[in-house]
Amino acid sequence: MEEEKEIHLRDYLKIIVKRRQLAFTFFGVVFALSLILTLSSTPLYMATTKVLIEKSEPNNLAMMNMYYTPYDPEFYETQYQLIKSTSVAQKVVKVLNLDKTYSSYFREKGEGFNIVGGTIAWFRDVYSTILNVAGMTGQAPPDPAGKDAESELQAKTDRIAKTIAGSIIVTPIKNSKLVNISYLSANPEFAALIVNSVAKAYIEDLLDMKMTSSRYAMRWLTEKAEEERVKLEKSEEALQEYTREKDIVTLENRIAMVPEKLSEVATKIAAAETKRKEMESLYNSVKDLSRNPEKADTIPAIGSDPTIQSLRLQIFKSEQNISDMSKKYGRKHPAMITAMNDLKGLKDKKDQEIKRVIESIKNEYELAKANEENFRKMASQTKADTLNLNEKFIQYGALKREAETNKQLFDAIIKKIKEQDITQDIQTVNVWVVEKAEVPKSPAKPNKARNILLGLIVGLLGGIGLTFFVEYLDNTIKSVEDTEAKLGVPVLGVVTLLKDKGKSMDQIVRDEPQSAFAESYKVLRTAILLSSAVNPPKNILITSISPGEGKTVTSVNLAMTIAQSEHKVLLVDSDLRKPRIHKIFGMDNSRGLSTYLAGASDMDIIGRDVVPNLSIIPSGPIPPNPSELLSSGKMFDLLKRLNELYDIVIWDAAPLLTVTDSLILSKILDGTIIVTKAGETTYENVGRGMKSLHDIEAHFLGVVINALDVRHSDYYYHRYYNYGSGEKDASK
DSSP: OOOOOOOOHHHHHHHHHHTHHHHHHHHHHHHHHHHHHHHHSOOBEEEEEEEEEEEOOOOOGGGGGGOOOOOOHHHHHHHHHHHTSHHHHHHHHHHHTHHHHGGGGSTTTOOOOOHHHHHHHHHHHHHHHHHHHHTOOOOOOOOTTSHHHHHHHHHHHHHHHHHHHHHEEEEEOTTSSEEEEEEEESSHHHHHHHHHHHHHHHHHHHHHHHHHHHHHHHHHHHHHHHHHHHHHHHHHHHHHHHHHHTTTTTHHHHHHHHHHHHHHHHHHHHHHHHHHHHHHHHHHHHTTTTSOGGGGGGSHHHHTOHHHHHHHHHHHHHHHHHHHHTTTSOTTSHHHHHHHHHHHHHHHHHHHHHHHHHHHHHHHHHHHHHHHHHHHHHHHHHHHHHHHHHHHHHHHHHHHHHHHHHHHHHHHHHHHHHHHHHHTTSOSEEEEEEEOOOOOSSOOBOOHHHHHHHHHHHHHHHHHHHHHHHHHHOOBOOOHHHHHHHHOSOEEEEEEOOOOTTOOSTTHHHHOTTSHHHHHHHHHHHHHHTSSSSSOOSEEEEEESSTTSSHHHHHHHHHHHHHHTTOOEEEEEOOSSSOOHHHHHTOOOSSSHHHHHTTSOOGGGOEEEEETTEEEEOOOSOOSOHHHHHTSHHHHHHHHHHHHHOSEEEEEOOOTTTOSHHHHHHHHSSEEEEEEETTTSBHHHHHHHHHHHHHTTOOEEEEEEEEEOGGGSSOOGGGGSOOTHHHHHHTO
């Protein structure tokens, strides 16, 4: 891979020298403009006053003891914009009566001569004159009431205020709360007067805004307090009426007792339900014993009755007595009969007692059942009373909350009114004039030394930068070194630009044999003859990338130069599309290469010894199919015969990128040379042409740079030799 060429400082200097005219032009224009604008500008004086701007924390009485002022960039930027606002400027105009006295401050000294301002004013006057002549001023008829005069005065005041506002400069001093307020004017006394008035107007503007805000706040708070007072009275009246209507005095105590009462009733219901279930179970177990009293003793509730226990003991003793007596007496013994009757009486009495106990259990069951039902009814009634109380209390609570809310809002507004009344004189922005402006002694603008130095620097650097930028954009062939570096091919020769419009390059070698142009073609001849280590190329194709790059002139002069070295040379015009060689030599073009290749003529097409050792074959009539003729068998036959007759054959062909004629010839000829035109032919096009030749494996000899302007190039080799009369023309 080919190594990238190292860029040296000399390369940059060459670019600057080559395009020095562009750099000088740019430098001259910039420096002249800076000089004219600086010297013609009106001197402006700057007066400055210094003020201290401090933020006062919120006028909230609850926060007065927590005073802290954090850095607030938005606050300070707001103050800077207020200082430069039109409202402040209008106050200055009003205080100083500038709507009537403004022009008097500049009447004596004027504002100086200003080319830009004068030019604009001149065009404005011309425009106004044209409108007046054409009757298009658009002026309304005079108003007898003086409204036009009043509106014109107001418009003038607004213009002056905007002019003043636009010239105010606010500069904060770093790491402090101090601010410089400056004003630029052509009149130094006016500048000092305005800037001091601006500081005062700014303080007054802050006071006006504060007072306006306080008045608006007080008015709004007063109206709002009246509205809330009416709402509070209505809500309190509604609460009082509802309290009286629903007897709400004892409502809260009753509601407080409801949970306790509900809990007590629930406990009683549970106990009654338990008692009822016990008695129901007991009753179900004893209610059938009246028909079967023998089983009553197995029931604990009956067996545990004291009367029944006593009767059971008596019956036991009676039965034991009868058992003892039965051992002594018979059943019919009076004692046995009495004992048996007593036993029967005891058992009947026991049965009666059992029935009594069963009836008692039944009564207790009925009573427990009734108690449970009563407690449940009591619970239902308590719940109903509770719901009724809750409904009343909810409505009461809503009315009470509304009254309390209205009271709190009313109290807050009254508090805010009192607070606003106390704090309305407290400023949120504190401003003090630290240093008043004095009349400036010397102008602040323009800084002539700085502007001139800046013009020098900008002109110099801009000119150099412009040369490099133009050089970067210029992708055309312009030097030998760049061409060889970018294309990687040798430059066989360089032909300088002919400046004399009255001369022609067609036969410059013959017309001016001692000129630098003739020497350029001799250098080209030497390069071609030495291009091969064994034998020089016999058939040389001369072509270009595009039309108008000098291929025909190069072919003619090269052929003449080689002929001067005692070689037999043949020049063939193989450009069958736009031939020109016959015109240069004044030859008949009715026969030539095209007629020979088409079979219409023989070898008599050669114009022998047009100049010593130089013969020419013109192109002949332009054929409809040049490419087919050049690739025909007749072409190869002609080439063979010409090589036997001549030492070197120069073929002038059509441009390479336009048609395929040159590619066809370069394939069969010994070497191809591309002629480029300095400042017009681009490296991309040459690269495309070389790629086309490389694709068909044609033998490429190198590049010729034509029409190189030596004034914009570093190609100065010809100046070291004396070429007679042609040297002067070549180096113009």
